[in-house]
Amino acid sequence: MLQSKQIIMRTFNGYLDFLAESQPTLSPDAACQVAALLTQAEFNLQIAENSRKA
Numbered sequence: 001m002l003q004s005k006q007i008i009m010r011t012f013n014g015y016l017d018f019l020a021e022s023q024p025t026l027s028p029d030a031a032c033q034v035a036a037l038l039t040q041a042e043f044n045l046q047i048a049e050n051s052r053k054a
Contacts (some may be wrong), residue, residue: 012039 015035019026026034 008039008043011042012036015039 012035015038019031
């Protein structure tokens with residue numbers, strides 16, 4: 001469980017870094033919301049792919 005949380009936090013922080021570089025005018029609140037949505041979408045996609053393979 002801890003490893004999953006670390007992976008999710010790294011993914012989220014990676015998206016935050018990406019947004020800071022690519023969209024510097026985005027407010028911190030908006031950047032957090034976008035990063036959270038992208039993180040959730042990525043993991044939902046991975047879960048769907050793993051379900052399809054099973």
